[in-house]
Each structure stands twice: as C-alpha cells, then as structure tokens.
Amino acid sequence: MMKNLLALAAAACLSLPVFAQQAPNDLVQQVTEDVLEIIHKDREIQNGSTDKVIDLVDKKVLPHFNFRRMTALAVGKDWRKATPQQQQQLATEFKTLLVRTYANALTGYRNQKVVYKPFRMKPEETDVLVRTEVQQPGNKPIQLDYSLELRDGVWKVYDVTVAGISLVTNYRDQFAQEVRAGGVDGLIASIATKNRSLEANQAKAEKK
Amino acid sequence: MMRKAPSIVPACRALLAAGLLVAGGAAFGEGNPRDPYEGFNRSMFAVNEVVDKYAAKPVAQVYDRATPLPVKAAVGNFFGNTGMLWVGVNSALQGKFADSGIDFGRLLINSTIGIFGLFDVASELGLERHDEDFGQTLAVWGVGDGGFVFWPVIGPRTLRDTAGWGVDYAADPVRYFDPTGVRDAVSIVRFVDIRASLLPSDRVVEEAALDKYAYIRDAYLQRRLNQIHDGRPPRLDDDY
Numbered sequence: 424m425m426k427n428l429l430a431l432a433a434a435a436c437l438s439l440p441v442f443a444q445q446a447p448n449d450l451v452q453q454v455t456e457d458v459l460e461i462i463h464k465d466r467e468i469q470n471g472s473t474d475k476v477i478d479l480v481d482k483k484v485l486p487h488f489n490f491r492r493m494t495a496l497a498v499g500k501d502w503r504k505a506t507p508q509q510q511q512q513l514a515t516e517f518k519t520l521l522v523r524t525y526a527n528a529l530t531g532y533r534n535q536k537v538v539y540k541p542f543r544m545k546p547e548e549t550d551v552l553v554r555t556e557v558q559q560p561g562n563k564p565i566q567l568d569y570s571l572e573l574r575d576g577v578w579k580v581y582d583v584t585v586a587g588i589s590l591v592t593n594y595r596d597q598f599a600q601e602v603r604a605g606g607v608d609g610l611i612a613s614i615a616t617k618n619r620s621l622e623a624n625q626a627k628a629e630k631k
Numbered sequence: 632m633m634r635k636a637p638s639i640v641p642a643c644r645a646l647l648a649a650g651l652l653v654a655g656g657a658a659f660g661e662g663n664p665r666d667p668y669e670g671f672n673r674s675m676f677a678v679n680e681v682v683d684k685y686a687a688k689p690v691a692q693v694y695d696r697a698t699p700l701p702v703k704a705a706v707g708n709f710f711g712n713t714g715m716l717w718v719g720v721n722s723a724l725q726g727k728f729a730d731s732g733i734d735f736g737r738l739l740i741n742s743t744i745g746i747f748g749l750f751d752v753a754s755e756l757g758l759e760r761h762d763e764d765f766g767q768t769l770a771v772w773g774v775g776d777g778g779f780v781f782w783p784v785i786g787p788r789t790l791r792d793t794a795g796w797g798v799d800y801a802a803d804p805v806r807y808f809d810p811t812g813v814r815d816a817v818s819i820v821r822f823v824d825i826r827a828s829l830l831p832s833d834r835v836v837e838e839a840a841l842d843k844y845a846y847i848r849d850a851y852l853q854r855r856l857n858q859i860h861d862g863r864p865p866r867l868d869d870d871y
Contacts, residue, residue: 523838524835524838525835525839527834527835527838528831528835534700560700560703560704560707561703561704561705561707561708561711561751562707562828563711563760563762566862584857586854587853587854587856587857587858587862587864588850588854588857589853590839592853593846593849593853594841594846595849596663596845596848597840597841597842597845597846597849598841600842601841613841614841621838
C-alpha cells in the first residue's frame, strides 16, 4: 500500500520543460500522470527492475527536487554544525538512500487512482502545499502531499508527506542520534554504509 | 496497526498492566523526550518482530497471494463499514456534526445498497470516508499523549491512544457477533486483512530506516498528529 504511494511520491516531477509560470499543482499533476503512464507501459519496471526505475527517477523526477533543502530539513539543527563539504556529502548520500528506497516503491504501482485536491494560492506565494489523494479498492484513501518552494523562478519539491508522514523529517531523530554518537562524519558514514548494503542486496537478488 | 483480536485480549490486558508498571517506574535517564520508555519499547519491538516474522506476516502473505483483488476489496469494505458507526460517534464527540452525518449516511447506504458493506457505494457517490477513533477524540478534548509505548501484538500506541484503543475495542461491533465462533473467525480475518494491507510498506521501511524502531516510532507519531488534525497538522519548524 504505502509502497505504491511512495511510488507516486517519487513520481512527483518529470523533466518536461518547466515554465516558471506553470502553477505548482499543475506541475505535480503533469509529472505524476506522465510517470505513471511510463510505469504502466514498462514491463521491466513492473517486474521489479531496480536499475530501470532508478534510471527513470534520475531522469524524470530528480530535476524537480531540491535535495539540499530536503537534507537540511532531515538533519535539523545539526545542519549548521556541518561544514559545506560535509553538507555536500550528506546531501549526496541522503539522495542515494531516498532514491533507491522509493524507486523500488515505484515498481509496486497497481490499481491505484490519484485524485488532485482543489488548490488555491496567492500570486505572491513562494511556498505551497499541493494535496493529492491515492484511492485504492477496499482501503482508506491515502493522503499524499507535496511541499514546493519557488526559487529562481522554478518550483521545486522539498518535502513529500504520505498519510501525514514526512519522508524527510521522519529521519530527524535517527540522524540526531547518529550525530550524537559519531558527529556529522559518523552520520555521513552510517548513511553511506546503509547505501552500500542496499546495493549489495540488490546485486545478490539479481544473481538469483 | 494490528488491532483487536479477541482471543489474545486477556494476554494483552496482562501485558498492558505489566507495561504500565514498567512505564510508571521507569525514568530512562536522558534520551528522547517523546519516547520516555524507550528501553522497554525497544525490547517489546524486538518481541513483536519475531511474532510478526513467524506468524502474522506469513499468514498475511498467503492471504494476499491467494485472494483475488475484488474479494480483498470486499473484505476491506466490509470492515470499513462495520467501523463506520463508531467513526460517526467520534466525529460527533469532537463536535464535527456535518462529518458525523456523512459517516452515518455512509453506514446506511453501504449496509443496504452496498450489500452489508461489501461494496463502498457511498464513496462512489462522493461521500468522503473519515478516519476517527476514540484516541483522536481524547486528543481533541485536550488529553496529552502521555508518551510513546510499543506494545506486544497491538504495536505502537501513545498512552492516550492505548486508552482510546481500549474504548474502541469495547465499542467494536465485531465483538458482539454471535456465535463466538463467527466472532473469532471474523476477528482473525480482519487482523490478517490489516496486516496484508501493510505488506508493501515492509520493504520500504526495511530499506529506508537507519534504525527501524525509531523510523516506525516517528512515522506513527507523525501519522497520529495528522489524523488528529484531519489531514492538516501544524507545520514543524524548519529548525536548521
């Protein structure tokens, strides 16, 4: 269930030419529909090809996410303690972790329907919440919201919330715990270790 | 998460009592202010992981593979409908009378036209499905959450939501199904249905979490806050 939603979450943005004038809700809708269409047609993705999905996410989705902001949000107050170089490393590792985790979720997309909630914003707003809902047979609909920020004339997603659970701030306590134990470098190391073990598991699964 | 299987209830009560004792006597030093009973919780989490791995999850997987989608949907709709009366009561207790009217309308429509709740006709008609329980009602009335507790079998709950769950349990129509054989069978199917609906998220949690316990705890707390505020929780400070 959640996996599929995460799939849609990952589907947040597609690399169509972005027009600054394009409203954030239109952006979310366009990208969601385009990515879902690709998934619908792609047998390899439906059969769980991780590489194929990561590729799709890399090309179509990532350009519309602000990973630096996401990482800062996930790290919280320790972010200021990190040097620019550490911040860079954190953002890179966190991106790898989120992409791998949620790309896999994309492969599980089936039988769902996305409904876009009414959206209103004032023209001068630069930080908005776009609300959608995923409907599935026999289950409660699941709320799926995107936080977007306008910067340099471009809307970018900096948080995704599934059933009220932020995929970003849900890391805050875990990250703080790592920083307490081993400093910022300790946190970077543990995310990197996690990424490597996920990669190894994938390789193992594909050999079978 | 996993709820209301009558056969295990006496055991739950005993554990609950034991847990409250532990929780009451425990001041686990520093640590996370939102998780005052972390030591106890982590051991219960470990117990639950084992129970899930060897019992709940395998059964849910068999159910998930063997059951065609329309049947699964009907089962989900049926249990959604049996809970609708209580949802309506809680909407009313929270002062949301319009919502409450919709909840009772849903119950009426789905129980009749929807054939005992097997089809969710009300949603097709555009009547929104709300998500309420007594723990949320307590929160709306101003009861604090009392700290996070990880219970065996029933899983994560705050102390307030544990109390709410007790009331939800007493108000559960399935409990009054007769004969008891039917009641128990229905309760087990519901438990399996709920567990099966969580299967796809298993892998995500497994892969996403640095610390699975903390990931589940924080996700639970965020989700409850969202439910209490009906999908519009107050924004977290950016804090960086």
